[in-house]
Amino acid sequence: MRVRTLLAGAVAVVALLIGVAGPANAAHKDGSCNSGELCLYWSTTSTSFIDFLIGDNDHRNDTFTCCSDRLGWGQTVADNVATAWNRDSDAYAVVASLLTCEGAFDVVEPLETTILGDAVRNNNWSNCWELP
Numbered sequence: 001m002r003v004r005t006l007l008a009g010a011v012a013v014v015a016l017l018i019g020v021a022g023p024a025n026a027a028h029k030d031g032s033c034n035s036g037e038l039c040l041y042w043s044t045t046s047t048s049f050i051d052f053l054i055g056d057n058d059h060r061n062d063t064f065t066c067c068s069d070r071l072g073w074g075q076t077v078a079d080n081v082a083t084a085w086n087r088d089s090d091a092y093a094v095v096a097s098l099l100t101c102e103g104a105f106d107v108v109e110p111l112e113t114t115i116l117g118d119a120v121r122n123n124n125w126s127n128c129w130e131l132p
């Protein structure tokens with residue numbers, strides 16, 4: 001009886017760990033580029049990035065969160081993004097040159113990875129989502 005209780009406890013712990021790692025638990029700016037997020041990279045997709053589950057009206061107070069061994073880590077996101085990966089399967093990601101998604105912009109289609117256009121590459125201050 002005691003063994004069975006311990007086993008049940010162990011199974012519950014494993015289920016909890018799997019739950020935390022699952023894509024249904026995508027977390028905003030946690031340094032993991034999850035399904036449903038927009039990930040903005042310092043340069044190519046092998047450099048540091050920041051992951052947005054929701055839009056952000058001001059990139060000047062953000063830094064690249066993943067990963068400490070990658071180029072660009074810790075630098076300010078504003079005016080420093082070259083590549084974008086939209087991991088949402090429905091929404092269009094907008095990267096803009098001014099605050100609150102104003103100014104020049106580039107649109108990243110659902111599930112697309114792209115080098116940002118000249119207007120916003122290294123000239124980004126905010127991002128938002130647009131549903132089709």
Ligand SMILES: [Ca+2]
Nearest residue numbers: 027032034051
């Ligand atoms: Ca994330």
Ligand SMILES: [Ca+2]
Nearest residue numbers: 056058059062
């Ligand atoms: Ca911000």
